[in-house]
Amino acid sequence: MPRETLDRKLRQLQDDVLILGSMVQQAIKAAVAALQARDLAAARRIIEGDMEINRRRFQLERDCLICLATQSPMAGDVRVVAAVLEISTDLERMGDYAKGISRVSLMLGPKPLFRPLPEIEQMADKGCELLRRALDAFVQRDVAAAREIPSEDDQVDALYNLVYRQLLDAIIADPTVMDEATNLLWVAHDLERFSDRVTNICERTVFTVTGEMRELDVDDQDQPSPERTSKDS
Amino acid sequence: MSAPDAVGNEIAIQAQELNVYYGSFRAIKDVSLAIKRHQITAIIGPSGCGKSTLLRALNRMNELVPTARASGQVVFLGQNIYDRDIDPVELRRRIGMVFQKPNPFPKSIFENVAWGARINGFRGDMDALVEQSLRRAALWDEVKDKLHQSGLSLSGGQQQRLCIARAIAVRPEIILMDEPASALDPIATLRIEELMQHLKENYTIVIVTHNMQQAARASDWTAVMMMDEDRAGQMIEFGETQQLFMTPRDRRTEDYITGRIG
Numbered sequence: 001m002p003r004e005t006l007d008r009k010l011r012q013l014q015d016d017v018l019i020l021g022s023m024v025q026q027a028i029k030a031a032v033a034a035l036q037a038r039d040l041a042a043a044r045r046i047i048e049g050d051m052e053i054n055r056r057r058f059q060l061e062r063d064c065l066i067c068l069a070t071q072s073p074m075a076g077d078v079r080v081v082a083a084v085l086e087i088s089t090d091l092e093r094m095g096d097y098a099k100g101i102s103r104v105s106l107m108l109g110p111k112p113l114f115r116p117l118p119e120i121e122q123m124a125d126k127g128c129e130l131l132r133r134a135l136d137a138f139v140q141r142d143v144a145a146a147r148e149i150p151s152e153d154d155q156v157d158a159l160y161n162l163v164y165r166q167l168l169d170a171i172i173a174d175p176t177v178m179d180e181a182t183n184l185l186w187v188a189h190d191l192e193r194f195s196d197r198v199t200n201i202c203e204r205t206v207f208t209v210t211g212e213m214r215e216l217d218v219d220d221q222d223q224p225s226p227e228r229t230s231k232d233s
Numbered sequence: 234m235s236a237p238d239a240v241g242n243e244i245a246i247q248a249q250e251l252n253v254y255y256g257s258f259r260a261i262k263d264v265s266l267a268i269k270r271h272q273i274t275a276i277i278g279p280s281g282c283g284k285s286t287l288l289r290a291l292n293r294m295n296e297l298v299p300t301a302r303a304s305g306q307v308v309f310l311g312q313n314i315y316d317r318d319i320d321p322v323e324l325r326r327r328i329g330m331v332f333q334k335p336n337p338f339p340k341s342i343f344e345n346v347a348w349g350a351r352i353n354g355f356r357g358d359m360d361a362l363v364e365q366s367l368r369r370a371a372l373w374d375e376v377k378d379k380l381h382q383s384g385l386s387l388s389g390g391q392q393q394r395l396c397i398a399r400a401i402a403v404r405p406e407i408i409l410m411d412e413p414a415s416a417l418d419p420i421a422t423l424r425i426e427e428l429m430q431h432l433k434e435n436y437t438i439v440i441v442t443h444n445m446q447q448a449a450r451a452s453d454w455t456a457v458m459m460m461d462e463d464r465a466g467q468m469i470e471f472g473e474t475q476q477l478f479m480t481p482r483d484r485r486t487e488d489y490i491t492g493r494i495g
Binding site for chain 2: 003006072073074075076077078079210211
């Protein structure tokens, strides 16, 4: 059949999404590790490395547009290309969170953190796991998995709320840690947003397979409100 | 006009359980299709699936093939066009056709447009009718200074617009177009597609096309035809064009428009 070229191009786009996704996972894990270890040189490397993520994202966007312009994909094919465009944007922003966390590292300087925050590493690990599974679901066209994964974002939200309370309590107990705690709040916030974007990717998988365009995580409006959930608990 | 359908679109013409046979061969099988008024409906499908046969059945053009016969109904203005008391010539005035290859008569541009109206006993201002028809066919500015030159002196794209002007001049309600741009270059093709968007303000258009991008670009509704195991053409899907090309409901439509079959 005369689809060889188009099939090859669609495969290439998805391979590139997987590569970009794995670069983003590495970046976010490395950013959190550098934060914990107070490794400023590593933090600087991650900030520089974000340029490569951005470059690849633009390349992927160009490849998608070339595919649209030259192959005129239809139906399921055009949905794949549209999904790759959207996912690449999400991945690029997820890469920015790694850069943001690394900037916080640089701001905090070389001294050890005022308190260990294992939950931050757990948030990064869970977020990366969700991202890996979401991208697998995308290339496998696994709608069931794509619908399921966003519900696990609650685990990341719960960790975020925990970190939020701990840091707020720390500030109340000792206002001199205000600056450092606020910076760490931003780190937790970035990691929480990181997982939210996994939900976007899952939505694109559902769209690619079914053509359905709707939010998968309607309860979770924009971001969780720690105040509200802390009262609830 | 006929009653609106469930979602409020007026129906210009409606095939109901339509079958068309050539001798013992059934070319079209049980097609039911409601063509919406003042909209562009594209009929697409692989070669030999009965697209043109279906189109021609909408103004009894298929009767010009001696062995052809139809069963079922095509309802136009509340009446089955296959009823005995329907005059096929009058029917074809109200439901005109534009063909794949531009076919102007070997006469002047003016006469090409005036011809049909004259035959139909038009008694009004012929100059005005010719001008209006050529304007509506987006050809006036290009030919207004040479109305008495031969229609054959025009380019392919202009000839096709001349044929559209000729079809318009008899004041039809529906214009059937059978691959109207397949013999034209991309610019001339685009002009025809743009023209269709203007024409639909006054006419209902049904177009058969091999060109999927053309159907996607130019139509409001799309019907997909496909042969069954007996090689009879069936309509497998009908829907709004943007929905059909983005999220087709039928697997066979998806396979056809993405180039997996056909």
